[in-house]
Amino acid sequence: MADIWQSAMDHAVAIARKAGEVVREALRDDRKVMTKSSSVDLVTQTDQRVEQLIIQSVKEKFPTHKFIGEESVAAGEACDLTDSPTWIIDPIDGTTNFVHSFPFVAVSIGFSVNNQTEFGVVYSCLEDKMFTARRGKGAFCNGEPLQVSDQEDIKQSIIATEFGSNRDPEAVDKIFSSLRNILCIPVHGVRSAGTAAINMCLVASGCVEAYYEIGIHVWDVAAGSLIVSEAGGVLMDVEGGEVDLMSRRIVAANSRTIAERIVKEIESFSLPRDDAPTKH
């Protein structure tokens, strides 16, 4: 049977590549930096321009589809995930990297129907790596199949995490306490790419055993989650239950063993959900 979402996925790949060109060009120019929720939550005109480019081109081709876009939500639109086909867009994942020319920046596009992610596309613009996954059909990087690491020993593992843009001292204490616990297991190392989407693609590629973070948003991880699971990995909440993409927290790992081991060391906390009715 033909795959009914194949043309949407092809479109996502084409538009992510185009968006990546815009990002690469913008890196050559001066970047005017603005802030959103705090002085360290950055946004540029390129984030906004790329999001509009993606939304406009999808609207032309799929006029009934819905959107959750990082910059549209920042501008006051609702973050509602219904059963309708919905494109979940992070136009630049790694805006702080982009601002500083730190060379990991991604365009992330997830596509959800009936609350299930059907495909995910993460384009790592500066590495020119196109990560894709279609539900039930595997994950790929530039067309080559991806497979998570088979390392089950946490002491032989590299773990990725991020500090995010939360500077609330209580939250920062918990973030550092989790990091300390994990480092002292001890693990081989801890890494931060500066983008949730690329961290997840590193899990899918087998370069790091796990990635966890509290503070992400649905657009950071919608595409990456499918890429991880289709590469054979697992997703979990930081307290060990089922992952909830609206809950702002995630563990993505090569295996249940590594995910559960990390969960034991994380000092969890909660943030307002992305779909909280009072948030916007």
Ligand SMILES: O=P([O-])([O-])O[C@@H]1[C@H](O)[C@H](O)[C@@H](O)[C@H](O)[C@H]1O
């Ligand atoms: O704002 P943005 O650059 O799209 O996304 C951020 C990046 O993925 C960062 O690595 C992560 O720590 C934050 O939690 C995200 O919000």
Ligand SMILES: [Mg+2]
């Ligand atoms: Mg992001």
Ligand SMILES: [Mg+2]
């Ligand atoms: Mg972004």
